[in-house]
Amino acid sequence: MTERSRRLEPRTASADRVVKSVCPYCAVGCAQDVYVKDGRILDIEGDPDSPISRGRLCPKGSATFQLVTGSHRIHDVLYRRPGGTEWERIPLEKAMDMVAERVKRTRDETWEDTDVNGLNVRRTLGIAHLGGATLDNEENYLIKKLFTALGIVQVENQARI
Incomplete structure (x- = not known):
């Protein structure tokens, strides 16, 4: 084992709290643990205490972290005025x-x-x-x-x- 490998630790290790949540993607209701530090999400994992998902998440549920933190997340809305033919971006x-x-x-x-x-x-x-x-x-x-x-x-x- 290398020195670098010995120093590695999970992203969740530095969290100052864990917030319970539910995956937003379907009606199954898989539980999630949201690891937070200084008000920012570090990671989202399946909740092992959940009787529904027992800590497991499907590929979409596993990608929830990118849903809430990704740089590709949209912060504007496309709007077409009544009678308009073009979309405009509004906050x-x-x-x-x-x-x-x-x-x-x-x-x-x-x-x-x-x-x-x-x-x-x-x-x-x-x-x-x-x-x-x-x-x-x-x-x-x-x-x-x-x-x-x-x-x-x-x-x-x-x-x-």
């Missing part, structure tokens, strides 16, 4: 503000306090949500709570397909 924060403004405007414009029979419904039928299979139970719970608070009643998930 993610601006795109999120635009989505929030449109949700608020649509909710305000389509709000119903009562239905045609005079029953109190306090809802909007102008917004619907269809979730995907990559959302875990906690994310679906929070989405349902948010949309219910907004008065959105058409909330569905295709994970069972």
Whole structure:
């Protein structure tokens, strides 16, 4: 064994904490250990305490580190204005503000306090949500709570397909 080999240690050895997480890629819900030092992610590994994955990750789950830290990660959004023919790059924060403004405007414009029979419904039928299979139970719970608070009643998930 060389001197260099003797000095080698895993990236996880210098972490100051381990944060539990769930892989975002599919509905299996493989648990992950996220190794963090000084607020930066050092590595992401399978959680050996997980009864689902027992510390194993598929190739996509194993690449989660690059998903959250890679230099190729996109921080802008492509946007095409109504009637436009070209895409323009805008900051993610601006795109999120635009989505929030449109949700608020649509909710305000389509709000119903009562239905045609005079029953109190306090809802909007102008917004619907269809979730995907990559959302875990906690994310679906929070989405349902948010949309219910907004008065959105058409909330569905295709994970069972």
